Amino acid sequence: MQPTLPVHNRSDDTVLTPTFVPGPSDARWMPPALDAALQVRLHDLMVKARATEEMLIRMMRTGHGYFWIGGPGEEAYGAALGLLVHKGHGPAYDYLHLHYRSSAVVLAMGSEPIDLLRQMRSTVTDPYSKGRNFVNHFAIKPWNVVPVTPTIETQYLMAPGTALMQRRHGGIGCSIVTGGDAGSAEGDFYSAMNWSTRPGSELPVLMLVAQNGYGISTEASTVQNTPHLHQRADGFRIRNARVDGNDPIASWHALVEAMDYVRHERKPFVLQVNCSRLYGHSSSSGANRHDEPDCVQLYEKRLVDDGLATQTELKLVWDKWNSLLSDALKVVVAEPMPGKEHVLQHVWYRGPAGN
Numbered sequence: 462m463q464p465t466l467p468v469h470n471r472s473d474d475t476v477l478t479p480t481f482v483p484g485p486s487d488a489r490w491m492p493p494a495l496d497a498a499l500q501v502r503l504h505d506l507m508v509k510a511r512a513t514e515e516m517l518i519r520m521m522r523t524g525h526g527y528f529w530i531g532g533p534g535e536e537a538y539g540a541a542l543g544l545l546v547h548k549g550h551g552p553a554y555d556y557l558h559l560h561y562r563s564s565a566v567v568l569a570m571g572s573e574p575i576d577l578l579r580q581m582r583s584t585v586t587d588p589y590s591k592g593r594n595f596v597n598h599f600a601i602k603p604w605n606v607v608p609v610t611p612t613i614e615t616q617y618l619m620a621p622g623t624a625l626m627q628r629r630h631g632g633i634g635c636s637i638v639t640g641g642d643a644g645s646a647e648g649d650f651y652s653a654m655n656w657s658t659r660p661g662s663e664l665p666v667l668m669l670v671a672q673n674g675y676g677i678s679t680e681a682s683t684v685q686n687t688p689h690l691h692q693r694a695d696g697f698r699i700r701n702a703r704v705d706g707n708d709p710i711a712s713w714h715a716l717v718e719a720m721d722y723v724r725h726e727r728k729p730f731v732l733q734v735n736c737s738r739l740y741g742h743s744s745s746s747g748a749n750r751h752d753e754p755d756c757v758q759l760y761e762k763r764l765v766d767d768g769l770a771t772q773t774e775l776k777l778v779w780d781k782w783n784s785l786l787s788d789a790l791k792v793v794v795a796e797p798m799p800g801k802e803h804v805l806q807h808v809w810y811r812g813p814a815g816n
C-alpha cells in the first residue's frame with residue numbers, strides 16, 4: 462500500500478508561467494524581458510536554491526541523511542537556466558540532462574524544496590527515486606527532466622538522443638545538458654559533439670560545462686591543457702562561448718543567445734559557465750565552506766547598489782525560505798522510509814509481486 466502524502470503548504474510563488482506558449486508553428490521563442498521584477502525574482506530563486514542546499518548539508522550532519530552532493534555556487538546560471546527552459550512534456554519541449562549540481566535549475570523551474578529534503582532522507586515520498594537514489598538526482602517526467610545519473614558525463618551522450626527526436630519533430634524544443642569540467646575530459650563529451658554535428662543531421666543540443674576548477678580533489682589545470690574548455694567545440698565547428706556563471710545577469714544573456722541559436726538554427730552550442738564550488742565536492746570531502754566567490758552575495762550587493770532592493774528586503778527573502786525549509790524538515794522527518802513492499806515497484810521486473 463502506498464503511504465498517503467502529508468499535506469504541505471506549497472510555496473505558491475514558485476509556480477511559473479511558461480516562458481513560451483507554442484503556437485501552431487512554434488513560431489519564435491520569446492524569452493521574458495529581464496526587467497527589474499525579473500532581476501529581483503532571480504535573487505529569490507538563487508536564495509531558494511542556496512537555502513535548500515544548506516538545509517541538505519545540515520540534514521547530513523544531523524543524521525537526517527547520509528551522503529550529500531549538490532550545487533552551492535551554481536545558483537546564478539542555474540536560476541537563469543531554469544527560468545528560460547521551455548518547460549513541458551514531450552518532444553515539443555526542452556529535455557534536460559542534468560548533473561548532481563543542478564538544484565537551482567529545477568527549483569527555478571518550480572520544484573518544491575521539500576522534495577529535495579525527501580530524497581536526502583531517502584523517504585518513500587521522494588518523488589524522484591522513491592528513496593533509492595541520493596540527493597540531487599532528479600527525474601521529473603512531466604518536465605522532460607531525465608533521470609540524473611551518478612556516473613559523470615554519461616548525460617552528454619544521451620542528449621543527442623532526445624535532440625535527434627526533436628530534430629524530427631520540428632519546433633523550438635531543444636536538449637539541454639549540464640556537467641562539470643573534469644567530466645568534459647571524458648570521451649562521452651567528444652562523442653556528443655560528434656553526434657550533434659553529423660553533416661545534414663545537426664542536432665539542437667545546448668551543452669553546458671560548469672568550470673569550477675576541480676574534479677573531486679584533482680585540479681583542472683593538471684588534467685586539461687586549457688581552462689577554456691568551450692574551445693574544444695572549435696574542432697567540431699560548434700559555436701561556443703564562455704560566461705561568468707557567478708553573474709546571473711551575464712548568464713541570462715549568454716543563455717538567451719545560445720538558446721536562440723539552438724532553437725532556431727537547430728544546431729549545437731557549447732557554453733562554459735565559470736562558477737564556484739562553495740562546499741567542496743560532497744560530504745565525502747567534509748562539505749565545509751570554501752573561500753571562493755559567492756554568487757548570491759555578489760548579486761545582493763549589486764541589487765542594493767542598483768537600487769533594486771534594500772538589505773531589509775533581501776533578509777526577508779532569506780527568512781521566507783529558511784522558515785519554509787524548517788517547516789518542510791518537520792514534515793519529512795515524520796515520513797516513512799521505503800518498506801519491503803516497495804522493493805519491486807518501479808522496476809523492470811514483471812513477476813507476481815511487481816507492477
Ligand SMILES: Cc1ncc(C[n+]2csc(CCOP(=O)(O)OP(=O)(O)O)c2C)c(N)n1
Pocket residue numbers: 562611612613614640641642643644645671673675676677738742
Ligand atoms: C564515469 C564516472 N567516473 C568517475 C566518477 C567519480 N566521480 C564522481 S564526481 C567526479 C568529479 C567530477 O568533476 P567535474 O566533472 O568537474 O564536476 P564537479 O563535481 O566539479 O561539479 C568523479 C571523477 C563517476 N561518478 N563516474
